[in-house]
Every structure is written in C-alpha cells, then in structure tokens.
Amino acid sequence: MPENDSMNPSQSDAITKVWPPEPLKVWPYNQLPKIDFPTPAPRVAAAGPAPAAPASAPAPAPAPAPAPAPAPGRDVLPPATVPYHPRAAAQAVTGDQIREARKRLGWTQAELAKKVGLSRPFIALVEQGRRILAPQDLDRVRQELGI
Numbered sequence: 001m002p003e004n005d006s007m008n009p010s011q012s013d014a015i016t017k018v019w020p021p022e023p024l025k026v027w028p029y030n031q032l033p034k035i036d037f038p039t040p041a042p043r044v045a046a047a048g049p050a051p052a053a054p055a056s057a058p059a060p061a062p063a064p065a066p067a068p069a070p071a072p073g074r075d076v077l078p079p080a081t082v083p084y085h086p087r088a089a090a091q092a093v094t095g096d097q098i099r100e101a102r103k104r105l106g107w108t109q110a111e112l113a114k115k116v117g118l119s120r121p122f123i124a125l126v127e128q129g130r131r132i133l134a135p136q137d138l139d140r141v142r143q144e145l146g147i
Contacts (some may be wrong), residue, residue, distance in 0.1 A: 088129040093128040093138060093147055102127075103147040116140040 037099065102112050109127070113120045118137060125131040133141060141147075 081100050084129045088132050091132050091138070092143060093133075095129045097147060098123075098141060098145065099127040101147050107147065112141070112144065115144050 012026045021029075087123055103108070105117075109123045113123045116137065117140070122131060
C-alpha cells in the first residue's frame, strides 16, 4: 500500500483555522447613527406679580425632634403588619383566654403546641388573634387547657 504524504483538503483547512473563532457580530454597534436630541427650553416664570402672603399668617410649626437612635448593634424592626383575623373575636375561646390558661399552667407555646399537635408559630398567631383554630383543634386546646 503506497503511503501518501499529501493531506486531503479538510485536514489542511483544520490546521490553518484559528481557534477559538471570532465571535459573531450580533448588531453593528459601531455603525449606529448618532442621535442628537434637542435640549428642552428653560421654563419661564408666569408673568404678573407674585402672590402676597396673608398679613396674619401663623408662624411655621417647629420641626419635630428626631427619634432617638437605636442602641449600637441592634436593628429596629417595624411593627407587625399582619392583620387580625375577622372572626378571631367571635371564636368561642379567644387568643387571650388561651394565653392566660397556658401561662396559668406554666406551659410554653411549644409545649402546648406539642400536646395539641400544632406548630408553635401557629399557636403564637392564634394567641395574637391573627389566626383562628379549626373546630377540632379548638376542642383539643380546650381539653388540654381545661377551659
């Protein structure tokens, strides 16, 4: 079998091409026309005399004193913005009654939540009046707290 020292054209093209290839031009940004926007005319005050201040104008109120700065290293959080549940006050047992009974027994929210099968954050929201208990959950809470 005779050996051929010449390369086929596809091999020679691969050797002469530069890698990586140049990126494609997506938009000819250097060919965009320069747009010269007109500057707006300055505003001129309305003709006529300036309105006179009333003779008995009260003195301006002094500016309110700035709020004291928080202690170093402590962030001040804004007040909670979660609204109260519309039916919380109409519930048979209110959140305040649940909190009082829980504290009377010396339980934490986590202990009450574990006994009735709810989460501690949900118990906190119920005590604040921001959530209401389902009837079966309310029955379990009343039974545990003896209300």
